[in-house]
Amino acid sequence: MSDLLSKSPVIPVVAIDNPAHAVALCEALQRGGINAIEVTLRTEKAIEAITEIKKHCPKMILGVGTVLTPDDVLRSEDTGSDFLVSPGLSPKLQAALQATELLVLPGTATPSEALSAYEAGFDKVKLFPAGAVGGANLIKSVYAPMPNISFMPTGGVRVSNMNDYLSLPNVYAVGGTWIASQALINAQDWDAIEKNAKDAMDMAATA
Numbered sequence: 001m002s003d004l005l006s007k008s009p010v011i012p013v014v015a016i017d018n019p020a021h022a023v024a025l026c027e028a029l030q031r032g033g034i035n036a037i038e039v040t041l042r043t044e045k046a047i048e049a050i051t052e053i054k055k056h057c058p059k060m061i062l063g064v065g066t067v068l069t070p071d072d073v074l075r076s077e078d079t080g081s082d083f084l085v086s087p088g089l090s091p092k093l094q095a096a097l098q099a100t101e102l103l104v105l106p107g108t109a110t111p112s113e114a115l116s117a118y119e120a121g122f123d124k125v126k127l128f129p130a131g132a133v134g135g136a137n138l139i140k141s142v143y144a145p146m147p148n149i150s151f152m153p154t155g156g157v158r159v160s161n162m163n164d165y166l167s168l169p170n171v172y173a174v175g176g177t178w179i180a181s182q183a184l185i186n187a188q189d190w191d192a193i194e195k196n197a198k199d200a201m202d203m204a205a206t207a
């Protein structure tokens, strides 16, 4: 299960307003070479969109993002998704995340939070909001004292800085909205999303 993300160094973080866009979005990402997606629970129809992807895009590694509550964990499990991502951890959310069989990538912003997440059983965490809390320098600095914890930075990651992160030994992936923004999805600009995906994968190949 922890190898789930090893084939995708880049995770598009998306907010889908219209579930009818979900499959075309995944197909555009896949044409661009990306086979993983994190669909956030930020929109009203997010669960419907996730269900569409699960049904029609079996090769997509499917994550649910913006998981904030125990109820979000249960709703996400019901969709048959592969992994869960949260922007942070609270005691109640942590207990619910410890109870799931799914791969969990909890949000952390400091070394202490990363250590707490590790103690709770999570050795792959997300660093959020990465750019605002120290970026690649922060992740680089914590490698020596905490080499067993690895990070997926999100928040301020773009094609121009993604390799600052991916070149570090304790980064397993980068995530972000720049590949498939809500505006591009709503405009159904699949060509632009395919190009952004391809550019990101081409960049990742040189990390």
Ligand SMILES: O=C(O)C(=O)C[C@H](O)[C@H](O)COP(=O)(O)O
Residues within 6 Å of the ligand: 013, 040, 065, 066, 067, 085, 086, 087, 128, 154, 155, 156, 157, 175, 176, 177, 178
């Ligand atoms: O809500 C969540 O659970 C998230 O996953 C947060 C997102 O990862 C960031 O908001 C992405 O930030 P940008 O790529 O800078 O737009």
